[in-house]
Amino acid sequence: MGFRSKLLWSVVGWLVVFVFFFPVLWMWMESLKTEPQAASSPPTIFFLPTLEEFQTVLSGDFPPFFINSAVASIASTFLVLVLGLPAAYALAIRPVRKTQDTLFFFISTRFLPFAASLVPLYLLARDLQLLDNIFALTLIYTTINLPLGVWLLRSFLLEIPNDLFEAARVDGAGFRTEILRIVVPLIAPGLAATSLICLIFSWNEFFYAVNFTSSVAATAPIFLVGFISGRGLFYAKLAAAATLSSLPVLLAGWIAQKQLIRGLTMGAVK
Amino acid sequence: MKIAGRSILPTVAGRGGERVITAASISRREGWARRLPLLPALVYVFVMTQIPFLLTIYYSFFSWNLLKPGSFRFSGLDNYSTLLTDETVRTAVLNTVVLTVCVIGISVILGMGVAMILNSEVFGKGLMRTLMIAPFLIMPTAGALVWKHMLLNPLYGLLPYFLTPLGLGRVDWVSRFPMATVVTVEVWRWTPFMMLIILAGLQSQNPEVLEAAKVDGANALQAFRRITLPLARPFIELGALLGSLFVVQTYDSIYMLTYGGPGSDTTNIPFLLYLVAFQGYSIGKASAIGVVAVILTIIVATFALRTLFSIFQVEARR
Numbered sequence: 001m002g003f004r005s006k007l008l009w010s011v012v013g014w015l016v017v018f019v020f021f022f023p024v025l026w027m028w029m030e031s032l033k034t035e036p037q038a039a040s041s042p043p044t045i046f047f048l049p050t051l052e053e054f055q056t057v058l059s060g061d062f063p064p065f066f067i068n069s070a071v072a073s074i075a076s077t078f079l080v081l082v083l084g085l086p087a088a089y090a091l092a093i094r095p096v097r098k099t100q101d102t103l104f105f106f107i108s109t110r111f112l113p114f115a116a117s118l119v120p121l122y123l124l125a126r127d128l129q130l131l132d133n134i135f136a137l138t139l140i141y142t143t144i145n146l147p148l149g150v151w152l153l154r155s156f157l158l159e160i161p162n163d164l165f166e167a168a169r170v171d172g173a174g175f176r177t178e179i180l181r182i183v184v185p186l187i188a189p190g191l192a193a194t195s196l197i198c199l200i201f202s203w204n205e206f207f208y209a210v211n212f213t214s215s216v217a218a219t220a221p222i223f224l225v226g227f228i229s230g231r232g233l234f235y236a237k238l239a240a241a242a243t244l245s246s247l248p249v250l251l252a253g254w255i256a257q258k259q260l261i262r263g264l265t266m267g268a269v270k
Numbered sequence: 271m272k273i274a275g276r277s278i279l280p281t282v283a284g285r286g287g288e289r290v291i292t293a294a295s296i297s298r299r300e301g302w303a304r305r306l307p308l309l310p311a312l313v314y315v316f317v318m319t320q321i322p323f324l325l326t327i328y329y330s331f332f333s334w335n336l337l338k339p340g341s342f343r344f345s346g347l348d349n350y351s352t353l354l355t356d357e358t359v360r361t362a363v364l365n366t367v368v369l370t371v372c373v374i375g376i377s378v379i380l381g382m383g384v385a386m387i388l389n390s391e392v393f394g395k396g397l398m399r400t401l402m403i404a405p406f407l408i409m410p411t412a413g414a415l416v417w418k419h420m421l422l423n424p425l426y427g428l429l430p431y432f433l434t435p436l437g438l439g440r441v442d443w444v445s446r447f448p449m450a451t452v453v454t455v456e457v458w459r460w461t462p463f464m465m466l467i468i469l470a471g472l473q474s475q476n477p478e479v480l481e482a483a484k485v486d487g488a489n490a491l492q493a494f495r496r497i498t499l500p501l502a503r504p505f506i507e508l509g510a511l512l513g514s515l516f517v518v519q520t521y522d523s524i525y526m527l528t529y530g531g532p533g534s535d536t537t538n539i540p541f542l543l544y545l546v547a548f549q550g551y552s553i554g555k556a557s558a559i560g561v562v563a564v565i566l567t568i569i570v571a572t573f574a575l576r577t578l579f580s581i582f583q584v585e586a587r588r
Contacts, residue, residue: 020401020402023458105315143318
């Protein structure tokens with residue numbers, strides 16, 4: 001490719017990227033302004049950045065929402081790994097009969113619309129006094145992510161050469177040894193990719209969060225609901241809250257870009 | 271290789287799980303040793319998805335308003351016949367189709383374009399890719415509010431300000447073009463997803479083939495149609511199908527941007543379900559919507575899962 005066409009496509013590319021990234025950039029800029037600057041017309045482009053609104057948000061009622069998000073995401077991710085790794089093992093290393101059907105069953109539950117189980121789960125949670133309870137939300141997020149986790153972990157397990165297991169079995173290694181000594185160290189990247197994808201989905205989840213929680217167990221996206229139709233000056237505060245809420249997933253996704261595609265396609269694309 | 275395409279219906283409908291458990295085994299002890307690690311996850315998913323779904327089917331035959339104690343009574347197919355005649359249901363189905371088709375169509379095309387640029391020799395490829403995936407990672411509720419308030423608000427938003435010289439200033443985009451707004455925000459979010467998948471596909475192809483075609487005198491359009499597109503096709507299909515399974519469930523951005531309105535202009539099936547179940551407390555009707563949603567999803571999912579499975583079998587077979 002000649003230099004001129006390289007330059008041309010670079011300019012086109014950067015323009016497109018700018019358009020897509022702009023809302024995020026603008027959110028960051030707004031979060032560093034004062035309220036009058038954030039809602040000014042004409043828009044304020046040059047300003048002295050201030051962390052005032054971050055302080056307001058962090059010293060206000062936002063932290064409990066953030067903590068709830070962290071608890072539900074981390075706990076459900078942990079459960080997915082604990083339940084999913086042995087299952088993936090059974091579907092990859094020492095395949096059970098009907099492996100294909102089982103894989104199919106798992107993944108079909110991931111794409112079952114939440115409409116399918118919403119009402120009974122809601123009634124059950126209500127009767128067990130588990131509405132507005134972070135534990136119930138954790139169990140739901142585990143359900144959402146477990147099929148993905150099983151598929152993804154299996155795709156990583158399939159990459160371990162069979163010889164390793166043969167050798168270990170000849171040496172008389174049992175199931176536990178096999179998992180702890182061979183599987184876990186070798187699929188550390190797989191565990192990371194799975195955790196990342198589970199964290200993204202549960203951190204950003206909104207439907208169950210908004211309908212199953214009210215105050216005690218409400219997560220970060222629920223905090224943002226308060227900004228839907230607010231009047232008056234709130235843009236800078238909204239931008240600060242939105243930036244903070246998005247930060248964990250944005251950072252995790254950026255750091256683990258390689259694993260992202262594989263996770264999103266459940267291991268189909270590497 | 272047996273592709274269990276036919277088994278999707280029974281599994282979604284809640285019968286598939288047991289078959290694995292009751293499968294006849296090679297030798298009993300060996301069989302159980304193999305199955306044991308699978309059981310906790312299988313039982314968990316079964317209990318959390320299949321049993322509730324059976325209950326959803328059960329409730330769909332009852333008339334039951336949560337706010338009226340004692341209103342629980344058998345009503346046969348009443349809920350379903352209401353769905354068929356209910357205008358809002360038809361609108362919701364139509365809106366779901368329009369939203370999904372528009373979002374997937376546009377984001378596949380844009381994603382393909384961006385992926386092709388990122389697959390060629392350009393300056394700052396890595397950084398471009400990094401910035402490009404940000405819309406997908408941003409919390410959807412946060413992204414929707416940024417669009418609604420900071421970009422599109424007629425008084426303080428950026429877009430109306432910059433469009434004023436064109437005579438389009440102070441247009442309230444969200445309420446004048448609600449569906450277009452939702453589609454725009456969702457396209458913004460899903461284009462990076464498509465781009466990532468298609469880019470992975472493009473990168474897996476041998477650049478020498480393209481060079482050879484150019485040497486043989488193929489122009490850019492021919493090379494695209496004959497070489498790039500066929501190679502990227504499975505990835506485009508995968509992205510479109512996976513994406514549509516997610517976009518069909520769009521709820522966050524509708525809740526934040528339009529709340530299904532004005533009227534029911536942007537009410538899709540998930541949002542209608544929310545209105546019926548949590549605003550109307552009509553358990554029976556909500557359950558019937560759930561059953562219909564599952565049937566519609568099975569139709570889409572059958573194709574999606576088949577594609578996923580065939581790609582899987584090419585990629586990783588032992």
